[in-house]
Amino acid sequence: xxxxxxxxxxxxxxxxxxxxxxxxxxxxxxxxxxxxxxxxxxxxxxxxxxxxxxxxxxxxxxxxxxxxxxxxxxxxxxxxxxxxxxxxxxxxxxxxxxxxxxxxxxxxxxxxxxxxxxxxxxxxxxxxxxxxxxxxxxxxxxxxxxxxxxxxxxxxxxxxxxxxxxxxxxxxxxxxxxxxxxxxxxxxxxxxxxxxxxxxxxxxxxxxxxxxxxxxxxxxxxxxxxxxxxxxxxxxxxxxxxxxxxxxxxxxxxxxxxxxxxxxxxxxxxxxxxxxxxxxxxxxxxxxxxxxxxxxxxxxxxxxxxxxxxxxxxxxxxxxxxxxxxxxxxxxxxxxxxxxxxxxxxxxxxxxxxxxxxxxxxxxxxxxxxxxx
Amino acid sequence: xxxxxxxxxxxxxxxxxxxxxxxxxxxxxxxxxxxxxxxxxxxxxxxxxxxxxxxxxxxxxxxxxxxxxxxxxxxxxxxxxxxxxxxxxxxxxxxxxxxxxxxxxxxxxxxxxxxxxxxxxxxxxxxxxxxxxxxxxxxxxxxxxxxxxxxxxxxxxxxxxxxxxxxxxxxxxxxxxxxxxxxxxxxxxxxxxxxxxxxxxxxxxxxxxxxxxxxxxxxxxxxxxxxxxxxxxxxxxxxxxxxxxxxxxxxxxxxxxxxxxxxxxx
Numbered sequence: 001x002x003x004x005x006x007x008x009x010x011x012x013x014x015x016x017x018x019x020x021x022x023x024x025x026x027x028x029x030x031x032x033x034x035x036x037x038x039x040x041x042x043x044x045x046x047x048x049x050x051x052x053x054x055x056x057x058x059x060x061x062x063x064x065x066x067x068x069x070x071x072x073x074x075x076x077x078x079x080x081x082x083x084x085x086x087x088x089x090x091x092x093x094x095x096x097x098x099x100x101x102x103x104x105x106x107x108x109x110x111x112x113x114x115x116x117x118x119x120x121x122x123x124x125x126x127x128x129x130x131x132x133x134x135x136x137x138x139x140x141x142x143x144x145x146x147x148x149x150x151x152x153x154x155x156x157x158x159x160x161x162x163x164x165x166x167x168x169x170x171x172x173x174x175x176x177x178x179x180x181x182x183x184x185x186x187x188x189x190x191x192x193x194x195x196x197x198x199x200x201x202x203x204x205x206x207x208x209x210x211x212x213x214x215x216x217x218x219x220x221x222x223x224x225x226x227x228x229x230x231x232x233x234x235x236x237x238x239x240x241x242x243x244x245x246x247x248x249x250x251x252x253x254x255x256x257x258x259x260x261x262x263x264x265x266x267x268x269x270x271x272x273x274x275x276x277x278x279x280x281x282x283x284x285x286x287x288x289x290x291x292x293x294x295x296x297x298x299x300x301x302x303x304x305x306x307x308x309x310x311x312x313x314x315x316x317x318x319x320x321x322x323x324x325x326x327x328x329x330x331x332x333x334x335x336x337x338x339x340x341x342x343x344x345x346x347x348x349x350x351x352x353x354x355x356x357x358x359x360x361x362x363x364x365x366x367x368x369x370x371x372x373x
Numbered sequence: 374x375x376x377x378x379x380x381x382x383x384x385x386x387x388x389x390x391x392x393x394x395x396x397x398x399x400x401x402x403x404x405x406x407x408x409x410x411x412x413x414x415x416x417x418x419x420x421x422x423x424x425x426x427x428x429x430x431x432x433x434x435x436x437x438x439x440x441x442x443x444x445x446x447x448x449x450x451x452x453x454x455x456x457x458x459x460x461x462x463x464x465x466x467x468x469x470x471x472x473x474x475x476x477x478x479x480x481x482x483x484x485x486x487x488x489x490x491x492x493x494x495x496x497x498x499x500x501x502x503x504x505x506x507x508x509x510x511x512x513x514x515x516x517x518x519x520x521x522x523x524x525x526x527x528x529x530x531x532x533x534x535x536x537x538x539x540x541x542x543x544x545x546x547x548x549x550x551x552x553x554x555x556x557x558x559x560x561x562x563x564x565x566x567x568x569x570x571x572x573x574x575x576x577x578x579x580x581x582x583x584x585x586x587x588x589x590x591x592x593x594x595x596x597x598x599x600x601x602x603x604x605x606x607x608x609x610x611x612x613x614x615x616x617x618x619x620x621x622x623x624x625x626x627x628x629x630x631x632x633x634x635x636x637x638x639x
Binding site: 023054061062063065066067071088199203210211 | 421422423424425427428434437441442443444445446447448451454455456457458459460461462463464466467468484485487488492
């Protein structure tokens with residue numbers, strides 16, 4: 001199929017349509033608005049559901065209703081809007097039904113700004129809503145991955161009846177790149193969800209109920225155990241990541257999405273200088289590529305975590321590395337996008353050696369940034 | 374069920390759309406009456422098999438245990454948004470209704486109900502107004518009357534401090550998207566019959582694809598009002614109806630034939 005030049009937000013919207021998106025509900029917020037605008041004309045064209053909701057709260061709850069009927073449905077937003085949606089995300093996760101949402105992250109906290117950021121790692125990966133639940137989280141770093149990940153997101157959400165998030169950022173949403181779109185697929189068949197979807201009984205003996213209430217605490221605990229055990233299957237089967245130049249690497253960088261992509265440019269520059277550095281780019285942030293990082297830790301001298309936030313993924317990396325090698329952090333936050341040169345400077349610092357074991361890489365980074373300004 | 378003798382006939386029985394379980398509602402509560410009316414209408418109109426209910430948060434959170442239909446249990450206030458998602462995903466043959474209390478609809482869910490009505494969503498809303506938050510133990514609601522004592526307005530609602538009650542039906546009737554918006558009461562048999570007729574018309578509105586319909590039902594809460602059920606029915610008649618008049622606030626012309634009989638009563 002021919003490659004097309006598309007904006008990330010529009011590419012992911014069109015890809016969703018082609019793999020059978022049947023209902024979309026959203027609310028405008030920069031830098032994801034093109035996604036909503038695109039679907040506002042594309043969905044009615046195909047006789048599918050589109051509503052511009054009155055708020056992100058309403059949008060996520062419209063999705064709750066749509067997801068309850070078993071159709072492929074999604075919403076999209078950006079960081080402050082995602083914060084508003086977290087109530088609904090918790091309900092949907094607890095109801096154990098499939099649902100997909102896209103977060104095109106921007107600078108925060110608060111109203112922040114509309115510049116690309118990775119400010120939502122914590123609220124997506126570690127649960128922004130209440131209770132013990134998990135969100136399968138995919139982190140694209142190109143327009144092509146926006147296309148590929150939305151297909152994967154629907155497949156995983158439906159396979160496990162879980163909430164799945166495509167966690168992109170403003171730069172991937174806004175940039176134009178060539179991409180290959182999937183062919184048009186048929187819509188989901190009713191036989192795929194007849195056992196649980198709320199579509200009216202239509203002769204079924206038992207009624208279907210989509211609910212997240214367990215007033216009996218023992219039942220609620222059992223439901224939580226069931227969901228946690230189910231999550232172990234996702235952990236065992238669905239970890240995805242990409243490795244670059246790691247075969248002979250002595251230094252490793254860990255970065256996802258745009259930060260991973262910028263780090264790759266720096267890694268290539270460092271390789272040209274003869275520095276043996278490589279990159280581990282998690283595709284699934286949840287489940288996290290723990291084994292890959294664990295193995296990597298045993299064969300490198302030090303690890304740099306780079307993110308477009310103040311070190312949210314850093315804590316997961318430290319947990320997995322367990323102090324075996326020095327871990328350093330370099331991030332830009334509040335919507336500032338790092339240049340590859342900044343990462344290259346960090347690689348030079350790593351190559352020079354003498355990095356401290358232990359201590360807090362986040363504090364050391366704060367101190368370095370204070371000196372820089 | 375007892376076997377019928379030759380000279381006997383059934384004149385009253387559980388509607389098919391209700392399940393055979395005991396409800397958790399307090400003695401004297403009118404939720405049971407409202408449930409029965411909705412179930413009778415679903416039976417009589419033959420809608421049970423294609424209906425999806427959306428339960429709210431409040432005393433009626435467990436409505437899904439009592440109706441033998443598919444249900445989604447929505448977060449507090451969000452039932453109209455959830456219902457929108459269900460209806461838009463099943464546009465052709467589904468009947469979707471929300472069953473919401475006054476705290477749910479007129480306080481935390483004001484944005485969702487106003488915009489569902491404004492969009493003219495083809496859904497039906499059964500709105501129970503009992504002038505307080507029942508489930509959490511009788512706090513002041515947006516519908517609590519001036520001077521009415523609740524656990525969070527203990528000397529009586531002071532409108533200088535706590536503002537005025539919201540007449541949701543009148544508010545929603547102002548929206549061009551609303552097709553059928555009426556208020557009825559459950560305090561005596563005559564009014565209960567009128568309420569059933571209104572619920573029929575509301576579902577008829579949806580069946581005919583005519584858009585948003587809402588029936589507000591004035592209801593009692595003896596437990597939290599601190600009255601007997603009989604006293605509560607009297608209090609509803611004497612205090613609620615003067616503030617919340619029974620009447621039709623929006624009936625689009627396509628429906629007017631069906632409702633000419635229902636006149637405002639006090």
